[in-house]
Amino acid sequence: MAAVTVRTAAGILEPARCRIYPLESSAATVYILLLDYSRLCTCEEHGITIRPREVRGRSERAGELSLLQQFSGTFVKDVNLGVILVDTQFRLVDISELACTVLGIKRSLSINRCVDDIFQGVPKEHQLIQRTLLDGVLVRNHAVSWTNDRQRYELLMDSSLIRSGTGEIVGAYIIFKDVTNLRSLEQQVQRSDRLAMIGQIAAGTAHEIRNPLTSIKGFLQVLNRTFQQNGMEREEGYTDLMLAEIDRINELVGEFLLLSKPKHVSYDKIDVSAVLRDILPIINNQAVLHNVTIHYESVYQIPKIVADRELLKQVFINLCKNGIEAMIQGGTLTIIERIEYRERKVHVDIQDAGPGIPAFLIDKIFDPFFTTKENGTGLGLSVCQRIIHDIGGSVRVASKGYGTTFTVSLPFAPE
Numbered sequence: 001m002a003a004v005t006v007r008t009a010a011g012i013l014e015p016a017r018c019r020i021y022p023l024e025s026s027a028a029t030v031y032i033l034l035l036d037y038s039r040l041c042t043c044e045e046h047g048i049t050i051r052p053r054e055v056r057g058r059s060e061r062a063g064e065l066s067l068l069q070q071f072s073g074t075f076v077k078d079v080n081l082g083v084i085l086v087d088t089q090f091r092l093v094d095i096s097e098l099a100c101t102v103l104g105i106k107r108s109l110s111i112n113r114c115v116d117d118i119f120q121g122v123p124k125e126h127q128l129i130q131r132t133l134l135d136g137v138l139v140r141n142h143a144v145s146w147t148n149d150r151q152r153y154e155l156l157m158d159s160s161l162i163r164s165g166t167g168e169i170v171g172a173y174i175i176f177k178d179v180t181n182l183r184s185l186e187q188q189v190q191r192s193d194r195l196a197m198i199g200q201i202a203a204g205t206a207h208e209i210r211n212p213l214t215s216i217k218g219f220l221q222v223l224n225r226t227f228q229q230n231g232m233e234r235e236e237g238y239t240d241l242m243l244a245e246i247d248r249i250n251e252l253v254g255e256f257l258l259l260s261k262p263k264h265v266s267y268d269k270i271d272v273s274a275v276l277r278d279i280l281p282i283i284n285n286q287a288v289l290h291n292v293t294i295h296y297e298s299v300y301q302i303p304k305i306v307a308d309r310e311l312l313k314q315v316f317i318n319l320c321k322n323g324i325e326a327m328i329q330g331g332t333l334t335i336i337e338r339i340e341y342r343e344r345k346v347h348v349d350i351q352d353a354g355p356g357i358p359a360f361l362i363d364k365i366f367d368p369f370f371t372t373k374e375n376g377t378g379l380g381l382s383v384c385q386r387i388i389h390d391i392g393g394s395v396r397v398a399s400k401g402y403g404t405t406f407t408v409s410l411p412f413a414p415e
């Protein structure tokens with residue numbers, strides 16, 4: 001510390017203390033004087049005007065502040081994160097584009113409004129921005145599911161309070177990352193693991209089950225014929241029933257075997273429209289039994305895809321069967337072909353007018369053995385997914401409480 005005399009703006013000389021920092025460079029030595037004095041003044045000893053620390057500090061801080069303000073403005077606008085800022089009155093101060101999309105709100109209509117007003121009608125427990133945010137509980141990497149009108153999101157969320165320099169609470173923030181794709185990938189991996197395990201067990205036991213079944217079936221057919229010849233109608237009825245049940249077991253074993261990577265697949269370039277036309281009579285038969293009408297919209301000259309024709313038929317039959325079974329009161333099952341040239345994909349939508357799939361079940365329907373039907377095996381959708389994934393496609397489901405659409409997407413065959 002050095003003692004110096006300073007002249008105040010009013011021209012009066014006053015003593016002050018000063019810290020001197022020399023900054024040496026090859027050209028010269030520059031001294032930085034930090035003056036412990038609050039008013040703008042001139043330093044007599046060195047013949048220079050010194051802007052006291054406070055004055056200079058404030059202007060520098062103002063510069064830094066405006067940069068920070070600009071950064072935070074740009075950050076909130078451009079960043080690919082959900083950013084939500086609220087003040088102590090629980091009013092929305094700022095919100096990023098992604099957060100608006102996820103919450104299904106318009107930024108211009110929401111800024112400066114109380115969060116409670118913006119989400120009027122949404123039950124408190126289902127709101128993403130909770131008032132408890134202002135209680136100051138620090139949240140890090142909290143996984144939440146959120147569904148707006150159109151889509152379901154998986155989010156990883158952080159939240160905390162914002163404090164002023166003096167430690168006073170001035171608001172709170174939420175920052176979240178949309179991890180929907182990651183989560184669905186993770187679920188797919190888990191599902192494939194389970195399928196692979198079931199497949200291994202299936203491959204090992206399927207033969208052992210089928211062999212005795214073949215001989216049981218053979219002898220039953222003999223019995224059935226004998227009962228028929230001797231006019232024993234009741235007994236013949238029993239054997240008919242037993243044969244039907246054996247067929248069911250055989251079908252189940254067949255589906256099991258499909259899960260364990262089918263051996264005899266033959267991939268060809270095929271026309272999806274032709275496959276759909278082939279199975280229409282089978283679907284129509286099913287539909288008539290359930291009082292359902294089929295509406296089919298095909299497109300002209302659909303690009304070819306690579307698949308096993310028989311397996312692809314099985315996929316569409318399974319999906320149509322589910323749709324028909326869902327429409328207990330009857331209705332229309334719509335099959336629509338679409339071409340997406342930009343993505344180079346053929347899409348087939350299978351849309352029913354059934355009751356839809358509740359949100360809490362939608363993650364489970366592709367799991368092997370998940371069924372809500374008394375006589376269902378719960379293998380239909382997992383087999384479909386396996387077949388479609390094997391040819392580089394995807395099966396997606398959309399259900400908004402009324403009706404369900406399954407979309408099978410398949411890449412164009414290479415030219």
Ligand SMILES: Nc1ncnc2c1ncn2[C@@H]1O[C@H](COP(=O)(O)OP(=O)(O)OP(=O)(O)O)[C@@H](O)[C@H]1O
Pocket residue numbers: 318322323326352354355356357365366370371372373375376377378379380381382404
């Ligand atoms: N279109 C749909 N509408 C409503 N729920 C559906 C629909 N498709 C599938 N589901 C639900 O998904 C579950 C699983 O379907 P999946 O096809 O795998 O098996 P399943 O139909 O129950 O039995 P299976 O196909 O062996 O006869 C069904 O039990 C049903 O709850």
Ligand SMILES: [Mg+2]
Pocket residue numbers: 318321322376380381
């Ligand atoms: Mg099914």
